Structure formats: structure tokens, C-alpha cells
Amino acid sequence: MSERVKFATKLGVIATTVGSAVGLGNIWRFPYEAGMNGGGAFLLIYILCVLILGIPVMCAEFVIGRRSKSDTVDAFRKLAPGSRWHYIGYIGVLASVLILGYYMVISGWTLEYLFRALCNDLTGKTAAEFKAEQNAFIQSDFRPLLWIFLFLIINYLILAKGVQKGIEKMSNILMPLLFVILIVFCIRSLTLPKAGEGLSFFFHPDFSKITPQVIVRAMGQAFFSLSLGMGVLITYSSYFSTKTHLIKTAGTVALLDTTVSVLSGVIIFPAVFSYGLDPVAGPDLVFVTLPNVFNQMPVSALWSSLFFLLLTVAALTSTVSLFEVAIAFFINHMHVSRKKATWTMILIIAILSTICSLSIGAWEHIRLFGKTIFDACDYFSAIILLPLGGLLISIFIGWVLKRNISREELTNRDKLHEPLFNAIFFSIKYIAPVIIIFIFLSGFGII
Numbered sequence: 001m002s003e004r005v006k007f008a009t010k011l012g013v014i015a016t017t018v019g020s021a022v023g024l025g026n027i028w029r030f031p032y033e034a035g036m037n038g039g040g041a042f043l044l045i046y047i048l049c050v051l052i053l054g055i056p057v058m059c060a061e062f063v064i065g066r067r068s069k070s071d072t073v074d075a076f077r078k079l080a081p082g083s084r085w086h087y088i089g090y091i092g093v094l095a096s097v098l099i100l101g102y103y104m105v106i107s108g109w110t111l112e113y114l115f116r117a118l119c120n121d122l123t124g125k126t127a128a129e130f131k132a133e134q135n136a137f138i139q140s141d142f143r144p145l146l147w148i149f150l151f152l153i154i155n156y157l158i159l160a161k162g163v164q165k166g167i168e169k170m171s172n173i174l175m176p177l178l179f180v181i182l183i184v185f186c187i188r189s190l191t192l193p194k195a196g197e198g199l200s201f202f203f204h205p206d207f208s209k210i211t212p213q214v215i216v217r218a219m220g221q222a223f224f225s226l227s228l229g230m231g232v233l234i235t236y237s238s239y240f241s242t243k244t245h246l247i248k249t250a251g252t253v254a255l256l257d258t259t260v261s262v263l264s265g266v267i268i269f270p271a272v273f274s275y276g277l278d279p280v281a282g283p284d285l286v287f288v289t290l291p292n293v294f295n296q297m298p299v300s301a302l303w304s305s306l307f308f309l310l311l312t313v314a315a316l317t318s319t320v321s322l323f324e325v326a327i328a329f330f331i332n333h334m335h336v337s338r339k340k341a342t343w344t345m346i347l348i349i350a351i352l353s354t355i356c357s358l359s360i361g362a363w364e365h366i367r368l369f370g371k372t373i374f375d376a377c378d379y380f381s382a383i384i385l386l387p388l389g390g391l392l393i394s395i396f397i398g399w400v401l402k403r404n405i406s407r408e409e410l411t412n413r414d415k416l417h418e419p420l421f422n423a424i425f426f427s428i429k430y431i432a433p434v435i436i437i438f439i440f441l442s443g444f445g446i447i
């Protein structure tokens with residue numbers, strides 16, 4: 001058997017994994033979820049979810065991936081032969097397809113806005129005009145599809161080049177760029193006149209808004225943002241070398257990802273307050289409220305171009321990781337070349353994201369469980385499948401796989417002095433499963 005490809009450098013390991021984690025989830029989804037669900041209180045619960053559930057489940061995925069060096073289905077087959085645990089891998093492939101279906105649509109919007117910003121078409125408009133234009137754009141049949149297909153082609157070009165020359169190289173360049181742009185925006189936002197009000201809205205905890213449903217949403221957001229529960233990190237860690245320090249990597253990724261989410265709030269809310277806009281605008285926050293904010297700043301085209309470039313970069317490094325789950329699976333199971341596997345996935349996602357995009361406009365009347373197809377893909381994957389995957393993965397590591405294997409992986413066969421091992425293993429075995437089940441049961445009104 002040929003040796004499995006590996007990420008070439010330490011930077012590559014962090015850049016690709018953080019690249020998967022940091023995405024629309026941080027910059028588009030997190031601020032509006034926090035804005036609508038209690039500001040600082042949501043942030044607090046979110047951070048607890050990352051610490052108590054996120055880091056242990058991430059370590060669990062790393063153990064599975066690096067030990068098995070396989071795609072997400074075969075990983076379980078290798079570690080638990082003859083059992084049914086590999087169904088978790090199928091849940092992962094399904095979740096990656098569902099997420100890509102609607103994630104691509106929003107990625108397409110970011111390209112549209114980047115294009116319009118570069119053409120200086122986001123200036124000189126009123127708030128009502130921004131809103132009307134956004135509605136007309138997302139509900140139209142063809143224009144969003146054009147951008148989706150362009151985004152898919154960019155994904156293809158990177159993915160077809162392979163793990164090292166495509167994914168790793170792209171992440172090494174784009175992730176530092178993303179952090180630089182973020183910092184520039186932070187400075188700009190914090191020097192606005194009403195920055196303090198925005199910050200206190202974002203950080204002030206309103207515990208009266210916290211309900212069991214909000215806790216379910218915070219947990220879903222943590223899994224979504226950290227790319228957990230569906231095999232992305234199993235697949236990526238199968239490309240880690242034996243020297244990679246798994247616990248340290250999980251801590252670094254969680255820290256950087258959470259930092260980007262918090263910074264996004266720090267960028268968005270001071271701006272929203274300084275220009276007298278609505279901080280609880282929901283999903284429109286980034287596509288309607290922010291262009292409106294930039295519009296009122298000097299050199300607005302520059303700010304909006306930079307911002308939508310940031311969003312596009314974040315989206316791209318995440319979609320590539322979502323694709324990689326299914327591509328690695330196809331290569332292994334259908335015995336096809338990387339190019340063919342990539343094409344097949346691109347076609348499947350082109351169809352699904354077309355359906356998702358149309359479900360916002362012409363096909364809005366089609367409902368699944370009372371939701372549009374777009375919303376159903378989001379809800380079903382982020383709120384249900386990912387935490388469910390995380391639950392099963394932690395049960396697998398805590399109760400099925402021999403503890404010794406986790407120990408070997410998390411301490412690099414005892415080469416590392418790892419005082420945290422016992423605590424992490426305890427969290428994987430007891431704390432994560434109990435809390436995920438409890439949050440599910442209370443969120444859905446069962447207890």
C-alpha cells in the first residue's frame with residue numbers, strides 16, 4: 001500500500017485545521033446568533049461548550065484520524081472491525097454534503113458582494129435600498145447560481161491539486177492574510193465614536209434570554225464552528241505526522257477559532273452602534289447592515305472590498321475541508337482518481353446548492369418540517385447531525401476503543417509528558433456524552 005500523504009509542515013497542520021474551522025460560521029453566523037440570543041450570555045455558554053465539549057471531541061477525532069490514517073468510514077472499520085461503528089462515517093459524509101449545499105449559496109453571495117464592492121457599487125445607498133437589493137438578489141433565479149458555480153470552480157482548482165500542493169498551500173497563504181485583515185478591521189471598529197456601546201451590547205450578558213433552545217443553538221454553533229462531529233477533522237488528522245502534538249493542536253485550533261468569532265463581534269457591533277443600526281438584524285447583519293456601515297465611512301469601497309475578501313477567504317478554506325471528507329471517501333471506496341472524485345462531488349454539490357438557492361426564491365413554498373430547503377439543511381446538519389456525530393464519536397473513543405490507543409495517540413507513544421491526558425479522556429468518556437444528551441433532551445422539550 002502506498003504511504004498516506006501528509007501535511008508537509010507544522011504550520012500546514014495548524015493553517016489547514018484552523019482554515020476549516022474559521023469560516024462563515026465565525027464571521028456571518030456567530031455574530032447574529034449572539035446578537036439575537038442574549039449577547040454576552042450566549043458568548044459565555046458558547047465558550048463553555050467549546051471548552052467542555054469542543055476540545056475533548058476534537059481530540060477524539062484526532063485520535064481516530066491519525067491512528068487509522070483513513071477516510072471517515074474506513075477509519076471506524078479499521079479501529080473496530082466487524083462492528084457497525086462505521087455508520088458514523090456515513091453520517092459524516094451525509095452531513096458534509098448537506099452543509100456544502102447551503103454553505104455554497106452563502107459563499108456565492110460573498111463573491112457577489114466582493115464583486116460589487118470592487119466595482120464601487122455598494123456606496124451612496126440608503127438602508128432600505130440595501131435591504132431591497134439584497135432581497136432581490138438572493139431571490140432571483142440565475143445570478144446567485146452564477147456565483148455558486150464560480151465558487152465551485154475555485155474549489156475544484158484547489159482540491160484537484162491534492163492535499164499538500166492544493167489544500168495546504170492555499171491555507172498557508174490565505175490564513176495569515178485573513179488574520180491581518182481581521183486585525184485591521186478591529187482597529188478601525190474600535191476607533192469609531194460609539195465603540196463602547198457596541199462592545200457593551202456584545203459582552204453584556206442578558207441571562208433572561210437564555211432558554212434551553214438557546215443552549216442547543218450555542219452547542220450547535222460550537223460544533224459547527226469547530227468543524228466537529230462529521231469527520232472533517234478525522235480526515236485532516238489522517239494527514240498529520242506522528243510527531244504532531246494532538247492535544248496542543250486541538251487547544252490552538254479552538255483558541256484561534258474562538259478568537260476569530262469574538263473578534264468578528266468586536267468588529268461588527270461597534271460599527272452597528274456607531275451608525276445607529278439594528279444589532280439584532282439576524283442573518284442580514286453581514287450582507288445588509290455592514291455594507292450600510294461601510295457606506296457611511298470614508299473610502300467605503302476599500303472597507304467593503306476588504307471585508308468581503310475576508311469572508312470569501314474564510315468560506316473557501318472551509319468548503320475545501322468539507323469537500324475533502326467526501327473526496328477522501330470516494331477515492332477509497334469507488335477506487336477512482338482524485339480528479340474524478342473531485343468532479344463527482346462538485347457536480348453533486350452544484351445540484352444541491354442550486355436547489356437550496358432556489359428555495360429562497362422561486363421554490364420558497366416547498367417546505368420540509370415547516371422550513372425552506374435552505375433552512376432545513378442548516379438546521380438538520382448544524383443543530384442535529386453534528387452534535388449527534390460528536391456524541392457517537394465520544395462514546396466510541398470513551399467506551400469502545402481501548403483506552404491505551406487514545407493514550408498512545410495523545411501522548412505520541414509516551415514521548416510527550418501529557419498531564420492533561422486523564423482529564424481529556426475523562427471528558428470524552430463521561431462529560432461530553434452526558435452533557436450533549438442532556439442539552440438535546442432539554443432543548444427538544446423532552447425533560
Ligand code: PFF
Binds near residue numbers: 021023024099224321
Ligand atoms: N467551521 C466552518 C465555519 O465555521 O464556517 C464550517 C464547517 C466546516 C462546519 C467544516 C463543519 C465542517 F465539518
